[in-house]
Amino acid sequence: MNIFLDKMKALLGDEFDDFLKFYNSSGEHYRGLRVNTLKCSVEKLEKLLNFDLKSAPFCSESFYIPNEITSLGNNPLHHAGAFYIQEPSASSAVTMLDVQEGDYVLDLCAAPGGKSTQIAAKLNSKGFLWSNEIVKNRANILLSNIERMGIRNATVSNAYPEVLCDRLAGCFDKVLVDAPCSGEGMFRKDSTAESEWSDEHVKSCAERQLKILNSAKNALKDGGVMVYSTCTFSVEENEGVIGRFLEENPDFKLEDANVNFGRPTLEYARRIFPMDGGEGHFAARLKKSGELYKNSFTENSKKKIDSKIFDFYDSLFIGRPFGENIEVIGDKIIVLPQEYVSYEKLPVLRSGIILGQIVKNRIEPHHSAFMAAKADECVSKVDFDVNSAEIKAFLHGEEVAVDNNIKGYTAVCVNGITVGFGKCSNGRLKNKYPKGLRLL
Ligand SMILES: C[S@@+](CC[C@H](N)C(=O)[O-])C[C@H]1O[C@@H](n2cnc3c(N)ncnc32)[C@H](O)[C@@H]1O
Numbered sequence: 001m002n003i004f005l006d007k008m009k010a011l012l013g014d015e016f017d018d019f020l021k022f023y024n025s026s027g028e029h030y031r032g033l034r035v036n037t038l039k040c041s042v043e044k045l046e047k048l049l050n051f052d053l054k055s056a057p058f059c060s061e062s063f064y065i066p067n068e069i070t071s072l073g074n075n076p077l078h079h080a081g082a083f084y085i086q087e088p089s090a091s092s093a094v095t096m097l098d099v100q101e102g103d104y105v106l107d108l109c110a111a112p113g114g115k116s117t118q119i120a121a122k123l124n125s126k127g128f129l130w131s132n133e134i135v136k137n138r139a140n141i142l143l144s145n146i147e148r149m150g151i152r153n154a155t156v157s158n159a160y161p162e163v164l165c166d167r168l169a170g171c172f173d174k175v176l177v178d179a180p181c182s183g184e185g186m187f188r189k190d191s192t193a194e195s196e197w198s199d200e201h202v203k204s205c206a207e208r209q210l211k212i213l214n215s216a217k218n219a220l221k222d223g224g225v226m227v228y229s230t231c232t233f234s235v236e237e238n239e240g241v242i243g244r245f246l247e248e249n250p251d252f253k254l255e256d257a258n259v260n261f262g263r264p265t266l267e268y269a270r271r272i273f274p275m276d277g278g279e280g281h282f283a284a285r286l287k288k289s290g291e292l293y294k295n296s297f298t299e300n301s302k303k304k305i306d307s308k309i310f311d312f313y314d315s316l317f318i319g320r321p322f323g324e325n326i327e328v329i330g331d332k333i334i335v336l337p338q339e340y341v342s343y344e345k346l347p348v349l350r351s352g353i354i355l356g357q358i359v360k361n362r363i364e365p366h367h368s369a370f371m372a373a374k375a376d377e378c379v380s381k382v383d384f385d386v387n388s389a390e391i392k393a394f395l396h397g398e399e400v401a402v403d404n405n406i407k408g409y410t411a412v413c414v415n416g417i418t419v420g421f422g423k424c425s426n427g428r429l430k431n432k433y434p435k436g437l438r439l440l
Pocket residue numbers: 108109110111112113114115116133134135138161178179180181208212
């Protein structure tokens with residue numbers, strides 16, 4: 001660890017002692033959440049939580065939470081996707097990417113999904129997100145977070161960056177590379193990151209990061225923007241990687257992201273230290289030369305869809321809110337995003353949402369459709385308060401008493417935010433909350 005501290009001293013100069021105070025205060029670290037505006041407004045969440053949220057400077061939906069708040073993952077509003085638990089400075093990279101509604105965005109190293117879900121909220125269901133993770137079990141966690149946050153317009157894949165970016169060459173307006181790194185900004189909250197640190201590891205991370213960036217650039221359109229970020233302080237993995245990338249790729253230049261959090265480095269890139277209000281982050285915005293063209297709207301599928309599928313769709317949701325780009329793949333009825341990049345022969349876990357599953361001669365609704373629906377888009381719904389016994393029982397997988405006149409597949413909401421569904425008859429709601437998500 002002495003090598004790490006020597007490097008930090010060289011990097012920070014007069015500020016090293018301030019850094020040491022943070023570094024030595026083990027057990028303490030910044031904690032935060034980001035409001036998912038696809039499902040809940042900031043004002044609404046502030047009213048529903050029983051503690052105060054303090055604004056963070058890195059993104060307007062990102063907040064500090066008090067240290068004494070624990071088990072936030074069990075909160076029904078978390079199950080409903082109203083917020084994502086995220087250390088505030090981790091939201092800085094997407095702010096610097098400046099995602100706009102309608103953009104086509106690739107998040108290349110995406111699990112567990114903090115930044116992908118932030119990008120999706122900025123897209124506001126317009127445009128398209130491709131979210132990729134190389135490690136299979138992490139890709140599944142990513143998918144589960146994409147589903148929890150109610151994202152309609154995303155594809156989730158489990159591919160090697162070089163394969164994916166070759167196949168999707170020139171498809172994206174914006175690309176995020178939140179690269180695997182030596183994690184020096186994680187040391188205060190994760191002691192394994194610290195125990196795995198070595199100078200050799202830093203060097204090998206830098207080689208891998210440059211390789212990933214050199215793949216990522218291929219997926220970008222001319223005139224597109226790429227943000228490279230890490231949660232480490234090392235100069236080799238930050239300024240070093242950017243310097244080498246720019247040398248190898250004269251068609252890219254650093255661009256001012258017009259943010260004022262953290263502190264500048266390489267003129268336009270930003271660094272965040274614990275003294276700046278976050279555990280640690282680096283982000284640089286790179287612009288590719290050329291003229292950006294906008295995607296034209298993808299045609300809806302012209303395939304003939306059995307009218308029973310539309311009857312089923314209309315029996316659950318008002319006005320076909322996910323669009324009509326329907327495909328039946330195996331036993332699954334998928335509503336593809338309204339706009340998307342097609343994905344033949346790529347390891348895709350999901351594109352769009354699963355409306356239902358064909359079981360024998362019936363279609364059963366799928367959890368992901370209810371998570372992506374707004375309460376007022378659901379034909380039948382019940383709504384429980386965040387502190388009610390009913391919502392706790394539902395999240396535990398129990399049956400819940402409902403009005404006698406509610407029948408059939410019914411959305412379950414917590415304070416007006418969908419969290420799943422059940423099937424109602426005779427005043428009871430039979431629980432369909434997925435077993436793997438239930439409270440223990
Ligand atoms: C810093 S994490 C991403 C965090 C994520 N962006 C978020 O905000 O939740 C980096 C990710 O890169 C993945 N990764 C590891 N090796 C990789 C490689 N060679 N190419 C691409 N991604 C890799 C890791 O599995 C990890 O999920």
